[in-house]
Amino acid sequence: MLAYYYATITQLDHHVGRMLDTLTAYGLDENTMVIFTADHGEYLGFHHQLLKAGRWLYDPLVRVPLLIRYPGGYRAGEIDDTLVSQLDLAPTICSAAGVPWTPTPGHDLGSHGADRDVVITETVGATAYMARSATHKLLRTVDGRHDALFDLDTDPYELTNVLGDPEHATVCAGLDAALTREIMFHAPPPTYLDDAAPCIDAPNVPARDDARVADARAYFATRTRAYSSHTESPETRTT
Numbered sequence: 001m002l003a004y005y006y007a008t009i010t011q012l013d014h015h016v017g018r019m020l021d022t023l024t025a026y027g028l029d030e031n032t033m034v035i036f037t038a039d040h041g042e043y044l045g046f047h048h049q050l051l052k053a054g055r056w057l058y059d060p061l062v063r064v065p066l067l068i069r070y071p072g073g074y075r076a077g078e079i080d081d082t083l084v085s086q087l088d089l090a091p092t093i094c095s096a097a098g099v100p101w102t103p104t105p106g107h108d109l110g111s112h113g114a115d116r117d118v119v120i121t122e123t124v125g126a127t128a129y130m131a132r133s134a135t136h137k138l139l140r141t142v143d144g145r146h147d148a149l150f151d152l153d154t155d156p157y158e159l160t161n162v163l164g165d166p167e168h169a170t171v172c173a174g175l176d177a178a179l180t181r182e183i184m185f186h187a188p189p190p191t192y193l194d195d196a197a198p199c200i201d202a203p204n205v206p207a208r209d210d211a212r213v214a215d216a217r218a219y220f221a222t223r224t225r226a227y228s229s230h231t232e233s234p235e236t237r238t239t
Contacts, residue, residue, distance in 0.1 A: 005044060033096050034069040035089065047158070056146070057130040057139055058158055062121050068109065070096065075110070082115040083134060105186045118178040129183075131175040136168070138175035149175075 016036065023029040043049035046060045066084060070076075087106035094101035095108040107116060121130040127142045137158065139148040149163035149172050162168045199208055206212045 001050070002044065005042065031071050033071060033093065034067075035093070036065060036067040037086070037089070038064040039086075040064060057121050057123070057128060057137075059137075059152075059156075062130060062132070068092070070110065080109075083117070083119045083132070084109060085116070085119045105182075118175065120179060120182045129179055131179040131182075133171075133175065136171050136175060138163075138172060138179065140176075140179065 020029070020034070023032050023034075040052045041059075041061045041064055042052060043056075043058070043060055046058055047056065049056060049058070052061060064086075085106065087104065088109050089106070091101050091104060091106045092109040095110055118131050118133050121132070122128065128146070129140045131138045131140075135151070135153050137148075137150045137152055139146070139150075141147055147163055148158075148161040149165075149168055150158045150160070151162055151168065152158070155162075163172065195208075195213075199205055
């Protein structure tokens with residue numbers, strides 16, 4: 001498996017090189033922003049795990065490659081060890097392209113002031129969360145039995161769970177607070193509407209094909225935008 005995995009990396013490197021060579025051949029390399037990243041890592045035997053699944057958000061899984069090449073050699077050759085998130089990619093791209101973007105939890109990585117204290121990761125289905133600082137990692141799981149805290153300065157391979165250790169209580173509380181803020185304010189659950197759901201046969205239930213669904217969507221979209229931009233007065237705001 002190691003041999004196949006490293007062979008895949010070699011193959012990807014080869015074809016990324018082909019794309020970069022093509023940009024140069026067409027004279028587009030000095031006017032093109034290139035970002036190389038991935039959606040997740042691979043356990044590849046770390047802690048006897050394979051692939052990408054599971055509730056263990058160890059560093060080999062959550063630390064992904066991120067290389068950015070700006071046009072014109074901006075910040076060329078820099079290595080930045082600050083914490084970043086994939087939430088940062090959209091504002092970084094928009095900023096480089098001169099496109100206005102709605103403020104989000106993401107940061108513009110082209111700015112030298114884009115450092116963050118904690119990054120948050122969750123598994124599909126939100127069965128496990130990670131809050132990671134530069135020195136510590138907190139894991140919270142749906143059943144609580146696999147919660148963990150790692151001191152990455154002294155334990156980079158995440159072997160010793162120090163959750164509950166009084167010496168790490170302050171750090172743990174800070175990571176818990178950051179995780180709570182993220183879940184409450186930055187990651188609201190998406191609204192879900194099943195257009196194919198069965199309808200109750202009753203006089204007060206609107207027909208599926210009338211205009212109420214479209215009207216409701218338009219109404220709530222307008223209200224959501226107004227609330228997000230804080231243009232409503234406290235007297236008219238609804239919750």
